[in-house]
Amino acid sequence: MSKEINRLHPVSAIITSLKALKSMILPIAIIIISNGFNFSLNFHSEHFWQTILLFGVWGGAALLALIGGIIKWRTFVYWFEDGELRVKYGLFVKKKRYIPFERIQSLNYNEGIFHRIFGLVKVQVETAGNKGGKPEVELTAIRKAAADAIELEMRRAKNEDAQQQLEQESTQVIKEETVSTPMIYHMAIKDLLVLATTSGGIGVVLSGLAAVISQFSDIIPYEAVFHELTDFVKVGVFLIALTVMFILIAAWVVSVVITLINYYDYTVRIEEEKLIITKGLLEKKRITLPLNRIQAIRIVENPLRQLTGFATVVVESAGGNGENGNDKKITLFPLIKRQACLQTLEQLFPEMNWHPAFVRSPKRARPFFYRVDFIWLVPVIGACSYFLYPYGLLSLLLIPLTILLGVWQHKTAGYQIDGKQLAMQYRVFSRTTLIMEKKRIQSIESTQSYFQKRKNVMSIKATVMSGMSGTTGTVPSLEQQDAETIFSWYEH
Amino acid sequence: MRAQPIHQISRKGLTVWRLYGVIQTLALLVVAGLASYGTYYFEWPSFIYWIAAAIVVLGILLLVLIFPKIRWERWRYEVREHEIEVQHGLFVVKRTLIPMVRVQHVDTTQGPILKKYDLGNISISTAATVHTIPALVMDEADRLRARISELARVAEDDV
Numbered sequence A: 001m002s003k004e005i006n007r008l009h010p011v012s013a014i015i016t017s018l019k020a021l022k023s024m025i026l027p028i029a030i031i032i033i034s035n036g037f038n039f040s041l042n043f044h045s046e047h048f049w050q051t052i053l054l055f056g057v058w059g060g061a062a063l064l065a066l067i068g069g070i071i072k073w074r075t076f077v078y079w080f081e082d083g084e085l086r087v088k089y090g091l092f093v094k095k096k097r098y099i100p101f102e103r104i105q106s107l108n109y110n111e112g113i114f115h116r117i118f119g120l121v122k123v124q125v126e127t128a129g130n131k132g133g134k135p136e137v138e139l140t141a142i143r144k145a146a147a148d149a150i151e152l153e154m155r156r157a158k159n160e161d162a163q164q165q166l167e168q169e170s171t172q173v174i175k176e177e178t179v180s181t182p183m184i185y186h187m188a189i190k191d192l193l194v195l196a197t198t199s200g201g202i203g204v205v206l207s208g209l210a211a212v213i214s215q216f217s218d219i220i221p222y223e224a225v226f227h228e229l230t231d232f233v234k235v236g237v238f239l240i241a242l243t244v245m246f247i248l249i250a251a252w253v254v255s256v257v258i259t260l261i262n263y264y265d266y267t268v269r270i271e272e273e274k275l276i277i278t279k280g281l282l283e284k285k286r287i288t289l290p291l292n293r294i295q296a297i298r299i300v301e302n303p304l305r306q307l308t309g310f311a312t313v314v315v316e317s318a319g320g321n322g323e324n325g326n327d328k329k330i331t332l333f334p335l336i337k338r339q340a341c342l343q344t345l346e347q348l349f350p351e352m353n354w355h356p357a358f359v360r361s362p363k364r365a366r367p368f369f370y371r372v373d374f375i376w377l378v379p380v381i382g383a384c385s386y387f388l389y390p391y392g393l394l395s396l397l398l399i400p401l402t403i404l405l406g407v408w409q410h411k412t413a414g415y416q417i418d419g420k421q422l423a424m425q426y427r428v429f430s431r432t433t434l435i436m437e438k439k440r441i442q443s444i445e446s447t448q449s450y451f452q453k454r455k456n457v458m459s460i461k462a463t464v465m466s467g468m469s470g471t472t473g474t475v476p477s478l479e480q481q482d483a484e485t486i487f488s489w490y491e492h
Numbered sequence B: 001m002r003a004q005p006i007h008q009i010s011r012k013g014l015t016v017w018r019l020y021g022v023i024q025t026l027a028l029l030v031v032a033g034l035a036s037y038g039t040y041y042f043e044w045p046s047f048i049y050w051i052a053a054a055i056v057v058l059g060i061l062l063l064v065l066i067f068p069k070i071r072w073e074r075w076r077y078e079v080r081e082h083e084i085e086v087q088h089g090l091f092v093v094k095r096t097l098i099p100m101v102r103v104q105h106v107d108t109t110q111g112p113i114l115k116k117y118d119l120g121n122i123s124i125s126t127a128a129t130v131h132t133i134p135a136l137v138m139d140e141a142d143r144l145r146a147r148i149s150e151l152a153r154v155a156e157d158d159v
Helices: A011-034 A048-075 A113-118 A144-169 A189-198 A201-216 A222-235 A237-263 A303-308 A338-348 A363-369 A374-387 A389-412 A450-454 A480-491 B011-042 B047-074 B112-116 B138-154
Strands: A077-081 A084-089 A095-100 A104-111 A120-127 A137-143 A183-186 A267-271 A274-279 A284-290 A294-301 A310-317 A329-337 A414-418 A421-427 A431-437 A441-449 A457-466 A469-479 B076-079 B083-088 B092-099 B105-109 B119-125 B130-137
Touching: A011 A048, A011 A113, A011 A120, A011 A137, A048 A084, A077 A144, A084 A144, A104 A113, A104 A144, A113 A120, A113 A137, A120 A144, A137 A144, A183 A329, A183 A338, A189 A237, A189 A303, A189 A329, A274 A329, A294 A303, A294 A338, A294 A457, A294 A469, A303 A310, A310 A338, A310 A457, A329 A338, A363 A389, A363 A450, A363 A457, A363 A469, A374 A389, A389 A421, A414 A469, A414 A480, A421 A457, A421 A469, A421 A480, A431 A457, A431 A469, A441 A450, A441 A480, A450 A457, A457 A480, A469 A480, A480 B092, B011 B047, B011 B112, B011 B119, B011 B130, B047 B083, B076 B138, B083 B130, B105 B138, B112 B119, B119 B138, B130 B138
Parallel strands: none
Antiparallel strands: A077 A084, A084 A095, A104 A120, A104 A284, A120 A137, A183 A267, A267 A274, A274 A284, A294 A310, A294 A431, A310 A329, A414 A421, A421 A431, A441 A457, A441 B092, A457 A469, B076 B083, B083 B092, B105 B119, B119 B130
16 A cells, blocks of 8 residues: 655645635725725825735735645645545644545545646545535645546555455455446537526526625715716616616626536536536536435426426435535536436436326315415505505506416425335425435424314425435425325334 | 324423513513603604503513413424324424434433423434424433433434
8 A cells, every 4th residue: 555645736825825815805805995996105195004004914914825825735745544545734733634435425526727727636525424514625736647546546445345345255246347437417518508598597696796786885976876867767767678688688698608617518427326427617527426325306397497398406415515515405417308307317216216196285275375475465565556556556466476376386286105205296486396215304294284274284394314404395285184194104 | 183292291391481481571571661761752652652562461461371371282292112203383283203213312401491490401313403392301301312312223224
């Protein structure tokens, strides 16, 4: 076993300090903007000390970040010993961390732009017991060959383990075939475009835009703007509408581009009971997901995609890193034809039933899906109609819309029990189908309000583990008999 | 129709909940008092007195008298060999089923008020959820904790 000490690539010093600097940009930008760009290096100017102070602090922080990055790079070492990955780092407080290879759940690779220039990769080592969504060990930047070496070492350690077991049992012979990893899903450019154009990323961009604007609020001379706004109104509502349209379209284009970059070349492969997801154009990501950590599978169809027969498949996984670090919902197929997705899932999990026949919510339960909404609808409509008299009456349209949505939700609510598997289907807007095995369900809860009791209906919630906390599926207002069937199914 | 879980929580639990209600009402009383003082001092419209009084009366009625009673009557639990079943709720009755195999650990906690009445809460944690049975007699809570951890150890895990 090699006891060679490995270091991070020097570029990691830059990457670490850049990361630290990045988190300082926003506060500094705010300070600069709120100062109204009143900076001066002229000693006699009243802004002189202010400027010196600001740039001094900023420069000091940058210097510290750089030194920190260099220290991390100089002190961080890792090596392989006794079937463990061992890591040591720290300047004053030395930290050592030993991770047995068989405990490693996954190695996730991430290549940012800097990494790609130098042919490097960021490796995140994950075990089952990750704390707070942080990977156990993060190697900021190492050569790809070094990353492969870790993987090789890990595989060798695991094989040795397996061989020892074999010798003990000395009965079976497992053929270790190095099969080329079969690809189970690759997103075509066409699908990618559909994904990008129909994704909800637009909301994110809009809220980002709002945040930016609110940052500028100090320097926008509101009185002037509002004065102009009245002129604006005189010119015509048309122009405003046009501006809003333009902003919306721009936001949408940005979101499309972001999605395109993030999901470019999205591929799912299966290798030794592990799913490997790779994606990204500028920043390449590789996520590993052991099959046995999967707790439940969620098929989400938003109304638009449901109409066109597309779905998104999300995997709830215990531990491990999601896309955003602490989010453990891993998107397996961002966009896939429903039929194709069912076939693929059938191949992946042959023991599960992917064509459940749902037992639906009874007809008398229908009012429960929209009646509650009247609690907030009535005051809102009342207020709108009263204060915005003629046009406020349009808010009355909310009533039929709410009822229609309720009816739709009612039609979607259903469950099915098949052997060891529970399937739930429900919708808020998007239709969600949640399929899980009995042994993965952490607890089941029924809820029944006074009114539901009178009508003999009951809602059911099932919770599975997902990352550090759980995720819950809820089917509202099922027949009480059915809800109790689920309870007794879960009991035995 | 499923039978309710058999055990109720301690009668003293109701007293403690009423006490909590009294504390919450006292907080309301402070707010109401401030509002009344403001009304007197700044000559705000006099209906504020009535609202303040109504809030305090409602607080006594609901938080001290009615809600604790309903909650206490609703609260049921049962620890069986293979699962724990819990029922609670105020307007909405919630029933939860936790299999023994899913139980990861059991805690008992006791605050100052509960200690005075020799009561304790017991929290049952699974990998994803935490379920609390409140206001058990401390002996019962300790016994239950021991029993659950015993049963949970016996139950075979197949995750």
